[in-house]
Amino acid sequence: GDSVTQMEGPVTLSEEAFLTINCTYTATGYPSLFWYVQYPGEGLQLLLKATKADDKGSNKGFEATYRKETTSFHLEKGSVQVSDSAVYFCALTLLTGGGNKLTFGTGTQLKVEL
Amino acid sequence: NAGVTQTPKFQVLKTGQSMTLQCAQDMNHNSMYWYRQDPGMGLRLIYYSASEGTTDKGEVPNGYNVSRLNKREFSLRLESAAPSQTSVYFCASSGRGLESGTDTQYFGPGTRLTVL
Numbered sequence: 233g234d235s236v237t238q239m240e241g242p243v244t245l246s247e248e249a250f251l252t253i254n255c256t257y258t259a260t261g262y263p264s265l266f267w268y269v270q271y272p273g274e275g276l277q278l279l280l281k282a283t284k285a286d287d288k289g290s291n292k293g294f295e296a297t298y299r300k301e302t303t304s305f306h307l308e309k310g311s312v313q314v315s316d317s318a319v320y321f322c323a324l325t326l327l328t329g330g331g332n333k334l335t336f337g338t339g340t341q342l343k344v345e346l
Numbered sequence: 347n348a349g350v351t352q353t354p355k356f357q358v359l360k361t362g363q364s365m366t367l368q369c370a371q372d373m374n375h376n377s378m379y380w381y382r383q384d385p386g387m388g389l390r391l392i393y394y395s396a397s398e399g400t401t402d403k404g405e406v407p408n409g410y411n412v413s414r415l416n417k418r419e420f421s422l423r424l425e426s427a428a429p430s431q432t433s434v435y436f437c438a439s440s441g442r443g444l445e446s447g448t449d450t451q452y453f454g455p456g457t458r459l460t461v462l
Contacts, residue, residue, distance in 0.1 A: 264449050266450070268453075274455060274456075275350075275436055275453040275454055275455045275456050276389075276436065276438075276453040277453070278450055278451075278452070281450060283449075321388060321389070325449055325451075333379075333391055333394060333404070334379075334389075334391070334438075334451055336388040336389045336390075337388055338386060338387060338388040339388050
């Protein structure tokens with residue numbers, strides 16, 4: 233079945249450090265890929281997405297490129313801030329007649345310190 | 347627009363009690379979903395409704411029932427709560443139609459349920 237694997241956390245960085253959170257996937261067909269972010273005590277918010285190979289999703293300084301050859305969608309940010317502290321989820325969906333069922337990774341907690 | 351709303355925000359139940367979690371969306375979306383979030387396991391799909399009038403099981407449906415009341419509302423019912431159902435429950439919605447290609451899901455704020 234479809235699955236998403238992302239690096240375990242927590243990841244602890246100093247402010248202005250470079251961030252990479254790895255995500256790889258297994259899917260039949262051609263999925264759309266997403267990064268969602270969950271701030272403490274809140275629901276999930278879409279951070280960025282990519283719908284086909286070599287697409288780059290970007291938002292709020294975060295980027296991720298859909299790499300079909302390595303089945304990866306790694307999240308990066310050049311300079312993190314304390315306000316980026318949250319849990320980040322990688323996910324995929326295959327658009328089918330039964331709606332868009334999302335398959336999530338287990339989440340990676342990011343802590344950014346001053 | 348309020349987006350996706352859920353009630354209640356918090357709930358404590360005793361084993362064997364029943365309750366219904368309510369979800370509503372005002373984005374005219376066709377599809378709605380219920381997930382549970384447990385530590386170290388990410389989000390797992392309980393049930394979904396691809397369109398008004400249809401519901402289907404997800405990955406972990408046992409112990410739950412759902413009702414798609416109309417296009418806006420999708421409720422989740424626990425008939426006889428068990429401690430294993432202690433979790434955070436999220437409702438989500440997506441899409442204005444399969445032909446639109448819109449596949450982003452929008453999530454509600456969650457319901458934190460504890461079963462004693």
